[in-house]
Amino acid sequence: MASNTLEPIDPRDAYELYLADVEGELSPNTVEAKKYRLGFFIRWCEGEDNDAEPRCINLNRLSGRDLLRYKNWRQDGINKVTLKTQLSELREFLRFCVSIDAVDESLPEKVTVPSLEPEENVRESYMDxxxxxxxxxxxxxxxxxxxxxxxxxxxxxxxxxxxxxxxxxxxxxxxxxxxxxxxxxxxxxxxxxxxxxxxxxxxxxxxxxxxxxxxxxxxxxxxxxxxxxxxxxxxxxxxxxxxxxxxxxxxxxxxxxxxxxxxxxxxxxxxxxxxxxxxxxECPHNSSPHCIRRGAITHWLKRDVPDRAISDRMNVSVATLDRHYDARSEEERAEQRRQYLSDVTDAE
Structure with a gap:
Protein backbone atom coordinates (compact mmCIF):
# COMPACT_ATOMS: atom_id res chain seq x y z
CA MET A 1 0.00 0.00 0.00
CA ALA A 2 1.42 3.38 -0.93
CA SER A 3 1.87 5.78 1.96
CA ASN A 4 -0.28 8.44 0.28
CA THR A 5 -3.36 6.19 0.62
CA LEU A 6 -3.05 5.94 4.40
CA GLU A 7 -5.52 7.71 6.64
CA PRO A 8 -4.11 9.47 9.74
CA ILE A 9 -4.97 7.86 13.07
CA ASP A 10 -3.78 8.22 16.64
CA PRO A 11 -2.20 5.04 18.12
CA ARG A 12 -4.74 4.88 20.95
CA ASP A 13 -7.66 5.24 18.55
CA ALA A 14 -6.33 2.32 16.48
CA TYR A 15 -5.79 0.33 19.69
CA GLU A 16 -9.42 0.86 20.72
CA LEU A 17 -10.68 -0.09 17.27
CA TYR A 18 -8.63 -3.28 17.41
CA LEU A 19 -9.95 -4.27 20.83
CA ALA A 20 -13.52 -3.56 19.73
CA ASP A 21 -12.96 -5.70 16.63
CA VAL A 22 -11.76 -8.77 18.55
CA GLU A 23 -14.13 -8.37 21.49
CA GLY A 24 -16.96 -10.27 19.85
CA GLU A 25 -14.74 -13.14 18.71
CA LEU A 26 -12.56 -13.84 21.74
CA SER A 27 -13.16 -14.56 25.41
CA PRO A 28 -13.00 -11.63 27.88
CA ASN A 29 -9.77 -13.04 29.32
CA THR A 30 -8.12 -13.15 25.91
CA VAL A 31 -9.19 -9.60 25.11
CA GLU A 32 -7.86 -8.48 28.49
CA ALA A 33 -4.53 -10.18 27.75
CA LYS A 34 -4.29 -8.39 24.40
CA LYS A 35 -5.14 -5.09 26.06
CA TYR A 36 -2.37 -5.63 28.61
CA ARG A 37 0.32 -6.58 26.09
CA LEU A 38 -0.43 -3.77 23.64
CA GLY A 39 -0.77 -1.22 26.42
CA PHE A 40 3.02 -1.01 26.68
CA PHE A 41 3.30 -0.04 23.01
CA ILE A 42 0.58 2.61 23.29
CA ARG A 43 2.22 4.11 26.35
CA TRP A 44 5.55 4.13 24.53
CA CYS A 45 3.96 6.00 21.59
CA GLU A 46 2.47 8.56 23.96
CA GLY A 47 5.70 8.94 25.91
CA GLU A 48 8.23 11.66 25.30
CA ASP A 49 11.82 11.64 24.11
CA ASN A 50 14.31 14.43 24.69
CA ASP A 51 12.32 16.90 22.59
CA ALA A 52 9.33 16.65 24.98
CA GLU A 53 7.07 15.57 22.12
CA PRO A 54 5.09 12.30 21.96
CA ARG A 55 7.02 9.64 20.07
CA CYS A 56 4.13 8.87 17.72
CA ILE A 57 0.86 10.75 17.23
CA ASN A 58 0.05 9.30 13.81
CA LEU A 59 0.56 5.61 13.01
CA ASN A 60 1.04 6.50 9.33
CA ARG A 61 4.50 7.74 10.25
CA LEU A 62 5.56 4.69 12.24
CA SER A 63 8.71 3.14 10.77
CA GLY A 64 10.80 0.02 11.20
CA ARG A 65 13.33 2.16 13.03
CA ASP A 66 10.63 3.19 15.51
CA LEU A 67 9.72 -0.46 16.07
CA LEU A 68 13.33 -1.27 16.85
CA ARG A 69 13.46 1.61 19.34
CA TYR A 70 10.34 0.28 21.02
CA LYS A 71 11.78 -3.24 21.19
CA ASN A 72 14.96 -1.92 22.81
CA TRP A 73 12.87 0.06 25.30
CA ARG A 74 10.54 -2.81 26.14
CA GLN A 75 13.11 -5.58 26.57
CA ASP A 76 14.64 -3.95 29.64
CA GLY A 77 13.73 -5.96 32.74
CA ILE A 78 11.60 -8.71 31.16
CA ASN A 79 12.45 -12.23 30.07
CA LYS A 80 12.76 -13.32 26.48
CA VAL A 81 9.51 -15.30 26.48
CA THR A 82 7.52 -12.25 27.59
CA LEU A 83 9.25 -10.04 25.02
CA LYS A 84 8.51 -12.52 22.25
CA THR A 85 4.84 -12.78 23.29
CA GLN A 86 4.36 -9.02 23.38
CA LEU A 87 6.14 -8.38 20.08
CA SER A 88 4.08 -11.13 18.41
CA GLU A 89 0.97 -9.37 19.70
CA LEU A 90 2.25 -6.06 18.30
CA ARG A 91 2.78 -7.66 14.89
CA GLU A 92 -0.80 -8.96 14.93
CA PHE A 93 -2.07 -5.49 15.88
CA LEU A 94 -0.13 -3.89 13.03
CA ARG A 95 -1.63 -6.38 10.58
CA PHE A 96 -5.03 -5.13 11.71
CA CYS A 97 -3.76 -1.58 11.20
CA VAL A 98 -2.92 -2.46 7.59
CA SER A 99 -6.55 -3.48 7.08
CA ILE A 100 -7.80 -0.06 8.23
CA ASP A 101 -5.30 1.92 6.13
CA ALA A 102 -3.32 3.01 9.18
CA VAL A 103 0.16 1.65 8.34
CA ASP A 104 2.05 0.47 5.29
CA GLU A 105 1.46 -3.18 4.44
CA SER A 106 5.15 -3.99 4.90
CA LEU A 107 5.34 -2.65 8.46
CA PRO A 108 4.10 -5.71 10.45
CA GLU A 109 6.95 -7.83 9.11
CA LYS A 110 9.44 -5.25 10.36
CA VAL A 111 8.67 -6.23 13.95
CA THR A 112 11.71 -8.34 14.84
CA VAL A 113 10.36 -11.04 17.14
CA PRO A 114 13.16 -12.87 18.98
CA SER A 115 13.61 -16.60 18.45
CA LEU A 116 14.01 -18.92 21.40
CA GLU A 117 17.05 -21.11 20.86
CA PRO A 118 16.73 -24.73 22.07
CA GLU A 119 19.84 -24.44 24.20
CA GLU A 120 18.36 -21.47 26.04
CA ASN A 121 15.56 -23.71 27.29
CA VAL A 122 13.85 -20.72 28.82
CA ARG A 123 10.81 -22.86 29.57
CA GLU A 124 12.80 -24.61 32.26
CA SER A 125 12.74 -21.40 34.29
CA TYR A 126 9.11 -20.54 34.89
CA MET A 127 5.86 -19.90 33.09
CA ASP A 128 5.11 -16.22 32.71
CA GLU A 282 9.85 -33.53 22.69
CA CYS A 283 8.96 -29.99 21.62
CA PRO A 284 11.73 -27.66 22.87
CA HIS A 285 9.26 -24.81 23.39
CA ASN A 286 6.70 -26.39 25.72
CA SER A 287 6.52 -26.21 29.52
CA SER A 288 6.83 -28.89 32.17
CA PRO A 289 4.42 -29.13 35.12
CA HIS A 290 7.27 -27.95 37.35
CA CYS A 291 7.69 -24.89 35.14
CA ILE A 292 4.01 -24.05 35.74
CA ARG A 293 4.43 -24.56 39.49
CA ARG A 294 7.46 -22.28 39.61
CA GLY A 295 5.65 -19.68 37.53
CA ALA A 296 2.62 -19.77 39.83
CA ILE A 297 4.83 -19.31 42.89
CA THR A 298 6.70 -16.40 41.32
CA HIS A 299 3.37 -14.84 40.30
CA TRP A 300 2.21 -14.86 43.93
CA LEU A 301 5.53 -13.46 45.12
CA LYS A 302 5.29 -10.59 42.65
CA ARG A 303 1.86 -9.77 44.06
CA ASP A 304 3.46 -9.22 47.48
CA VAL A 305 1.83 -12.27 49.07
CA PRO A 306 3.87 -13.12 52.22
CA ASP A 307 6.41 -15.91 51.85
CA ARG A 308 4.82 -17.90 54.68
CA ALA A 309 1.39 -17.85 53.02
CA ILE A 310 2.88 -19.05 49.73
CA SER A 311 4.93 -21.67 51.59
CA ASP A 312 1.79 -23.11 53.15
CA ARG A 313 -0.26 -22.97 49.95
CA MET A 314 2.40 -24.59 47.77
CA ASN A 315 3.81 -26.97 50.41
CA VAL A 316 7.40 -25.79 50.15
CA SER A 317 9.68 -24.43 52.88
CA VAL A 318 10.51 -20.72 52.85
CA ALA A 319 14.20 -21.58 52.36
CA THR A 320 13.44 -23.82 49.37
CA LEU A 321 11.02 -21.22 48.06
CA ASP A 322 13.78 -18.63 47.97
CA ARG A 323 16.47 -20.98 46.66
CA HIS A 324 14.64 -22.88 43.92
CA TYR A 325 11.28 -21.29 43.11
CA ASP A 326 11.59 -17.51 43.32
CA ALA A 327 12.29 -16.38 39.75
CA ARG A 328 12.11 -12.65 40.47
CA SER A 329 15.15 -10.63 39.46
CA GLU A 330 17.18 -8.82 42.10
CA GLU A 331 15.81 -5.57 40.71
CA GLU A 332 12.22 -6.77 41.14
CA ARG A 333 12.89 -7.87 44.70
CA ALA A 334 14.52 -4.54 45.54
CA GLU A 335 11.60 -2.59 44.06
CA GLN A 336 9.06 -4.63 46.05
CA ARG A 337 11.03 -4.06 49.26
CA ARG A 338 11.19 -0.36 48.52
CA GLN A 339 7.43 -0.21 47.92
CA TYR A 340 6.72 -2.22 51.06
CA LEU A 341 8.87 0.04 53.24
CA SER A 342 7.30 3.10 51.64
CA ASP A 343 3.82 1.81 52.49
CA VAL A 344 4.86 1.11 56.08
CA THR A 345 6.33 4.60 56.43
CA ASP A 346 3.21 6.22 54.99
CA ALA A 347 1.03 4.28 57.43
CA GLU A 348 2.91 5.57 60.48
Whole structure:
Protein backbone atom coordinates (compact mmCIF):
# COMPACT_ATOMS: atom_id res chain seq x y z
CA MET A 1 0.00 0.00 0.00
CA ALA A 2 1.42 3.38 -0.93
CA SER A 3 1.87 5.78 1.96
CA ASN A 4 -0.28 8.44 0.28
CA THR A 5 -3.36 6.19 0.62
CA LEU A 6 -3.05 5.94 4.40
CA GLU A 7 -5.52 7.71 6.64
CA PRO A 8 -4.11 9.47 9.74
CA ILE A 9 -4.97 7.86 13.07
CA ASP A 10 -3.78 8.22 16.64
CA PRO A 11 -2.20 5.04 18.12
CA ARG A 12 -4.74 4.88 20.95
CA ASP A 13 -7.66 5.24 18.55
CA ALA A 14 -6.33 2.32 16.48
CA TYR A 15 -5.79 0.33 19.69
CA GLU A 16 -9.42 0.86 20.72
CA LEU A 17 -10.68 -0.09 17.27
CA TYR A 18 -8.63 -3.28 17.41
CA LEU A 19 -9.95 -4.27 20.83
CA ALA A 20 -13.52 -3.56 19.73
CA ASP A 21 -12.96 -5.70 16.63
CA VAL A 22 -11.76 -8.77 18.55
CA GLU A 23 -14.13 -8.37 21.49
CA GLY A 24 -16.96 -10.27 19.85
CA GLU A 25 -14.74 -13.14 18.71
CA LEU A 26 -12.56 -13.84 21.74
CA SER A 27 -13.16 -14.56 25.41
CA PRO A 28 -13.00 -11.63 27.88
CA ASN A 29 -9.77 -13.04 29.32
CA THR A 30 -8.12 -13.15 25.91
CA VAL A 31 -9.19 -9.60 25.11
CA GLU A 32 -7.86 -8.48 28.49
CA ALA A 33 -4.53 -10.18 27.75
CA LYS A 34 -4.29 -8.39 24.40
CA LYS A 35 -5.14 -5.09 26.06
CA TYR A 36 -2.37 -5.63 28.61
CA ARG A 37 0.32 -6.58 26.09
CA LEU A 38 -0.43 -3.77 23.64
CA GLY A 39 -0.77 -1.22 26.42
CA PHE A 40 3.02 -1.01 26.68
CA PHE A 41 3.30 -0.04 23.01
CA ILE A 42 0.58 2.61 23.29
CA ARG A 43 2.22 4.11 26.35
CA TRP A 44 5.55 4.13 24.53
CA CYS A 45 3.96 6.00 21.59
CA GLU A 46 2.47 8.56 23.96
CA GLY A 47 5.70 8.94 25.91
CA GLU A 48 8.23 11.66 25.30
CA ASP A 49 11.82 11.64 24.11
CA ASN A 50 14.31 14.43 24.69
CA ASP A 51 12.32 16.90 22.59
CA ALA A 52 9.33 16.65 24.98
CA GLU A 53 7.07 15.57 22.12
CA PRO A 54 5.09 12.30 21.96
CA ARG A 55 7.02 9.64 20.07
CA CYS A 56 4.13 8.87 17.72
CA ILE A 57 0.86 10.75 17.23
CA ASN A 58 0.05 9.30 13.81
CA LEU A 59 0.56 5.61 13.01
CA ASN A 60 1.04 6.50 9.33
CA ARG A 61 4.50 7.74 10.25
CA LEU A 62 5.56 4.69 12.24
CA SER A 63 8.71 3.14 10.77
CA GLY A 64 10.80 0.02 11.20
CA ARG A 65 13.33 2.16 13.03
CA ASP A 66 10.63 3.19 15.51
CA LEU A 67 9.72 -0.46 16.07
CA LEU A 68 13.33 -1.27 16.85
CA ARG A 69 13.46 1.61 19.34
CA TYR A 70 10.34 0.28 21.02
CA LYS A 71 11.78 -3.24 21.19
CA ASN A 72 14.96 -1.92 22.81
CA TRP A 73 12.87 0.06 25.30
CA ARG A 74 10.54 -2.81 26.14
CA GLN A 75 13.11 -5.58 26.57
CA ASP A 76 14.64 -3.95 29.64
CA GLY A 77 13.73 -5.96 32.74
CA ILE A 78 11.60 -8.71 31.16
CA ASN A 79 12.45 -12.23 30.07
CA LYS A 80 12.76 -13.32 26.48
CA VAL A 81 9.51 -15.30 26.48
CA THR A 82 7.52 -12.25 27.59
CA LEU A 83 9.25 -10.04 25.02
CA LYS A 84 8.51 -12.52 22.25
CA THR A 85 4.84 -12.78 23.29
CA GLN A 86 4.36 -9.02 23.38
CA LEU A 87 6.14 -8.38 20.08
CA SER A 88 4.08 -11.13 18.41
CA GLU A 89 0.97 -9.37 19.70
CA LEU A 90 2.25 -6.06 18.30
CA ARG A 91 2.78 -7.66 14.89
CA GLU A 92 -0.80 -8.96 14.93
CA PHE A 93 -2.07 -5.49 15.88
CA LEU A 94 -0.13 -3.89 13.03
CA ARG A 95 -1.63 -6.38 10.58
CA PHE A 96 -5.03 -5.13 11.71
CA CYS A 97 -3.76 -1.58 11.20
CA VAL A 98 -2.92 -2.46 7.59
CA SER A 99 -6.55 -3.48 7.08
CA ILE A 100 -7.80 -0.06 8.23
CA ASP A 101 -5.30 1.92 6.13
CA ALA A 102 -3.32 3.01 9.18
CA VAL A 103 0.16 1.65 8.34
CA ASP A 104 2.05 0.47 5.29
CA GLU A 105 1.46 -3.18 4.44
CA SER A 106 5.15 -3.99 4.90
CA LEU A 107 5.34 -2.65 8.46
CA PRO A 108 4.10 -5.71 10.45
CA GLU A 109 6.95 -7.83 9.11
CA LYS A 110 9.44 -5.25 10.36
CA VAL A 111 8.67 -6.23 13.95
CA THR A 112 11.71 -8.34 14.84
CA VAL A 113 10.36 -11.04 17.14
CA PRO A 114 13.16 -12.87 18.98
CA SER A 115 13.61 -16.60 18.45
CA LEU A 116 14.01 -18.92 21.40
CA GLU A 117 17.05 -21.11 20.86
CA PRO A 118 16.73 -24.73 22.07
CA GLU A 119 19.84 -24.44 24.20
CA GLU A 120 18.36 -21.47 26.04
CA ASN A 121 15.56 -23.71 27.29
CA VAL A 122 13.85 -20.72 28.82
CA ARG A 123 10.81 -22.86 29.57
CA GLU A 124 12.80 -24.61 32.26
CA SER A 125 12.74 -21.40 34.29
CA TYR A 126 9.11 -20.54 34.89
CA MET A 127 5.86 -19.90 33.09
CA ASP A 128 5.11 -16.22 32.71
CA UNK A 129 1.63 -15.10 33.90
CA UNK A 130 1.03 -13.58 30.47
CA UNK A 131 1.63 -16.96 28.87
CA UNK A 132 -0.55 -18.76 31.41
CA UNK A 133 -3.38 -16.32 30.73
CA UNK A 134 -3.09 -16.92 26.98
CA UNK A 135 -3.22 -20.70 27.36
CA UNK A 136 -6.12 -20.67 29.80
CA UNK A 137 -8.06 -18.15 27.71
CA UNK A 138 -7.67 -20.35 24.64
CA UNK A 139 -8.85 -23.42 26.54
CA UNK A 140 -11.74 -21.48 28.06
CA UNK A 141 -12.91 -20.38 24.64
CA UNK A 142 -12.41 -23.54 22.62
CA UNK A 143 -12.29 -26.38 25.17
CA UNK A 144 -14.30 -25.09 28.10
CA UNK A 145 -14.52 -27.42 31.12
CA UNK A 146 -12.60 -30.12 29.27
CA UNK A 147 -10.11 -32.45 30.94
CA UNK A 148 -7.22 -30.32 29.70
CA UNK A 149 -8.83 -27.00 30.63
CA UNK A 150 -9.36 -28.13 34.22
CA UNK A 151 -5.90 -29.71 34.45
CA UNK A 152 -4.04 -26.57 33.34
CA UNK A 153 -6.34 -24.33 35.36
CA UNK A 154 -5.76 -26.20 38.62
CA UNK A 155 -2.02 -26.50 38.08
CA UNK A 156 -1.79 -22.74 37.68
CA UNK A 157 -4.31 -21.76 40.36
CA UNK A 158 -2.99 -24.09 43.05
CA UNK A 159 0.70 -24.32 42.12
CA UNK A 160 0.45 -27.98 43.11
CA UNK A 161 2.79 -30.73 41.98
CA UNK A 162 1.51 -33.31 39.51
CA UNK A 163 1.32 -35.85 42.34
CA UNK A 164 -1.14 -33.63 44.18
CA UNK A 165 -3.30 -33.14 41.11
CA UNK A 166 -3.12 -36.86 40.31
CA UNK A 167 -4.55 -37.77 43.71
CA UNK A 168 -7.58 -35.48 43.55
CA UNK A 169 -11.01 -37.06 43.85
CA UNK A 170 -14.33 -35.47 42.95
CA UNK A 171 -15.10 -35.24 46.67
CA UNK A 172 -11.94 -33.20 47.27
CA UNK A 173 -13.57 -30.25 45.52
CA UNK A 174 -15.70 -28.28 47.99
CA UNK A 175 -17.89 -25.96 45.92
CA UNK A 176 -19.53 -24.34 48.95
CA UNK A 177 -16.24 -23.37 50.60
CA UNK A 178 -14.47 -22.80 47.26
CA UNK A 179 -11.56 -25.00 48.31
CA UNK A 180 -9.61 -28.00 47.08
CA UNK A 181 -8.22 -30.56 49.52
CA UNK A 182 -4.92 -32.29 48.77
CA UNK A 183 -4.60 -35.60 50.63
CA UNK A 184 -1.85 -38.21 51.09
CA UNK A 185 -3.35 -41.69 50.49
CA UNK A 186 -0.38 -44.02 49.90
CA UNK A 187 -2.34 -47.18 50.65
CA UNK A 188 -4.63 -46.29 47.75
CA UNK A 189 -1.95 -45.40 45.24
CA UNK A 190 -1.89 -41.60 45.52
CA UNK A 191 0.96 -39.97 47.41
CA UNK A 192 2.05 -36.43 48.14
CA UNK A 193 5.77 -35.67 47.95
CA UNK A 194 5.97 -34.64 51.61
CA UNK A 195 3.55 -37.25 52.88
CA UNK A 196 1.01 -36.18 55.49
CA UNK A 197 2.96 -32.94 55.94
CA UNK A 198 1.94 -32.09 52.40
CA UNK A 199 -1.77 -32.34 53.09
CA UNK A 200 -3.52 -28.99 52.83
CA UNK A 201 -6.66 -27.15 51.82
CA UNK A 202 -6.21 -24.63 49.01
CA UNK A 203 -8.66 -21.78 48.39
CA UNK A 204 -9.47 -21.11 44.73
CA UNK A 205 -11.67 -18.52 42.98
CA UNK A 206 -15.38 -19.22 42.61
CA UNK A 207 -14.94 -19.11 38.82
CA UNK A 208 -12.42 -21.95 39.03
CA UNK A 209 -14.77 -24.07 41.13
CA UNK A 210 -17.53 -23.45 38.57
CA UNK A 211 -15.33 -24.70 35.72
CA UNK A 212 -14.40 -27.82 37.69
CA UNK A 213 -18.05 -28.48 38.53
CA UNK A 214 -19.06 -28.13 34.87
CA UNK A 215 -16.33 -30.62 33.95
CA UNK A 216 -17.59 -33.10 36.55
CA UNK A 217 -21.21 -32.66 35.47
CA UNK A 218 -20.65 -32.84 31.72
CA UNK A 219 -17.27 -34.18 30.62
CA UNK A 220 -15.85 -36.41 33.33
CA UNK A 221 -16.47 -40.12 32.69
CA UNK A 222 -18.52 -41.66 35.55
CA UNK A 223 -15.88 -44.15 36.73
CA UNK A 224 -14.15 -45.24 39.93
CA UNK A 225 -10.58 -46.42 40.44
CA UNK A 226 -9.39 -49.73 41.87
CA UNK A 227 -10.09 -48.47 45.40
CA UNK A 228 -13.65 -47.35 44.76
CA UNK A 229 -12.69 -43.66 44.65
CA UNK A 230 -13.94 -41.21 42.04
CA UNK A 231 -10.79 -39.66 40.51
CA UNK A 232 -11.20 -36.10 39.29
CA UNK A 233 -8.88 -36.68 36.33
CA UNK A 234 -10.31 -39.87 34.95
CA UNK A 235 -10.36 -41.86 31.75
CA UNK A 236 -12.92 -44.51 30.94
CA UNK A 237 -10.55 -46.97 32.66
CA UNK A 238 -10.14 -45.07 35.92
CA UNK A 239 -7.55 -42.63 37.28
CA UNK A 240 -5.09 -41.21 34.75
CA UNK A 241 -1.49 -41.83 35.82
CA UNK A 242 0.99 -39.04 36.52
CA UNK A 243 3.03 -39.70 33.39
CA UNK A 244 0.06 -39.17 31.11
CA UNK A 245 -1.05 -36.10 33.04
CA UNK A 246 2.37 -34.61 32.32
CA UNK A 247 2.02 -35.46 28.63
CA UNK A 248 -1.21 -33.46 28.51
CA UNK A 249 0.63 -30.49 30.03
CA UNK A 250 3.47 -30.73 27.53
CA UNK A 251 1.03 -30.83 24.63
CA UNK A 252 -1.06 -27.84 25.66
CA UNK A 253 1.93 -25.65 26.40
CA UNK A 254 3.33 -26.04 22.89
CA UNK A 255 2.76 -22.55 21.40
CA UNK A 256 1.04 -23.86 18.27
CA UNK A 257 -1.57 -25.66 20.39
CA UNK A 258 -2.98 -22.40 21.72
CA UNK A 259 -2.73 -20.49 18.44
CA UNK A 260 0.60 -18.75 19.02
CA UNK A 261 3.43 -18.53 16.47
CA UNK A 262 6.11 -21.19 16.65
CA UNK A 263 9.38 -19.81 18.08
CA UNK A 264 11.22 -21.85 15.45
CA UNK A 265 8.89 -20.61 12.67
CA UNK A 266 7.81 -24.16 11.85
CA UNK A 267 4.55 -24.98 10.12
CA UNK A 268 2.51 -27.12 12.56
CA UNK A 269 1.41 -29.28 9.64
CA UNK A 270 5.03 -30.23 8.95
CA UNK A 271 6.43 -30.18 12.49
CA UNK A 272 7.69 -33.44 13.97
CA UNK A 273 6.43 -32.42 17.42
CA UNK A 274 2.74 -32.12 16.52
CA UNK A 275 0.21 -34.87 16.10
CA UNK A 276 0.09 -36.57 19.48
CA UNK A 277 0.93 -36.47 23.16
CA UNK A 278 4.16 -38.47 22.79
CA UNK A 279 5.60 -36.23 20.08
CA UNK A 280 4.58 -33.03 21.90
CA UNK A 281 6.75 -34.03 24.86
CA GLU A 282 9.85 -33.53 22.69
CA CYS A 283 8.96 -29.99 21.62
CA PRO A 284 11.73 -27.66 22.87
CA HIS A 285 9.26 -24.81 23.39
CA ASN A 286 6.70 -26.39 25.72
CA SER A 287 6.52 -26.21 29.52
CA SER A 288 6.83 -28.89 32.17
CA PRO A 289 4.42 -29.13 35.12
CA HIS A 290 7.27 -27.95 37.35
CA CYS A 291 7.69 -24.89 35.14
CA ILE A 292 4.01 -24.05 35.74
CA ARG A 293 4.43 -24.56 39.49
CA ARG A 294 7.46 -22.28 39.61
CA GLY A 295 5.65 -19.68 37.53
CA ALA A 296 2.62 -19.77 39.83
CA ILE A 297 4.83 -19.31 42.89
CA THR A 298 6.70 -16.40 41.32
CA HIS A 299 3.37 -14.84 40.30
CA TRP A 300 2.21 -14.86 43.93
CA LEU A 301 5.53 -13.46 45.12
CA LYS A 302 5.29 -10.59 42.65
CA ARG A 303 1.86 -9.77 44.06
CA ASP A 304 3.46 -9.22 47.48
CA VAL A 305 1.83 -12.27 49.07
CA PRO A 306 3.87 -13.12 52.22
CA ASP A 307 6.41 -15.91 51.85
CA ARG A 308 4.82 -17.90 54.68
CA ALA A 309 1.39 -17.85 53.02
CA ILE A 310 2.88 -19.05 49.73
CA SER A 311 4.93 -21.67 51.59
CA ASP A 312 1.79 -23.11 53.15
CA ARG A 313 -0.26 -22.97 49.95
CA MET A 314 2.40 -24.59 47.77
CA ASN A 315 3.81 -26.97 50.41
CA VAL A 316 7.40 -25.79 50.15
CA SER A 317 9.68 -24.43 52.88
CA VAL A 318 10.51 -20.72 52.85
CA ALA A 319 14.20 -21.58 52.36
CA THR A 320 13.44 -23.82 49.37
CA LEU A 321 11.02 -21.22 48.06
CA ASP A 322 13.78 -18.63 47.97
CA ARG A 323 16.47 -20.98 46.66
CA HIS A 324 14.64 -22.88 43.92
CA TYR A 325 11.28 -21.29 43.11
CA ASP A 326 11.59 -17.51 43.32
CA ALA A 327 12.29 -16.38 39.75
CA ARG A 328 12.11 -12.65 40.47
CA SER A 329 15.15 -10.63 39.46
CA GLU A 330 17.18 -8.82 42.10
CA GLU A 331 15.81 -5.57 40.71
CA GLU A 332 12.22 -6.77 41.14
CA ARG A 333 12.89 -7.87 44.70
CA ALA A 334 14.52 -4.54 45.54
CA GLU A 335 11.60 -2.59 44.06
CA GLN A 336 9.06 -4.63 46.05
CA ARG A 337 11.03 -4.06 49.26
CA ARG A 338 11.19 -0.36 48.52
CA GLN A 339 7.43 -0.21 47.92
CA TYR A 340 6.72 -2.22 51.06
CA LEU A 341 8.87 0.04 53.24
CA SER A 342 7.30 3.10 51.64
CA ASP A 343 3.82 1.81 52.49
CA VAL A 344 4.86 1.11 56.08
CA THR A 345 6.33 4.60 56.43
CA ASP A 346 3.21 6.22 54.99
CA ALA A 347 1.03 4.28 57.43
CA GLU A 348 2.91 5.57 60.48
Missing amino acids: PDEATTILSFLEQYHYASFDHVLLLLLWQTGARVAGIHGLDVDDINADDETIQLCHRPEQGTRLKNGEQGERIVAVPAETVAVVQDYVDVNRPPVTDDHGREPLFATKNGRMDKRHLSKHVYKWTCPCQYNQPCPADKDPMDCEYTGGYDSSV
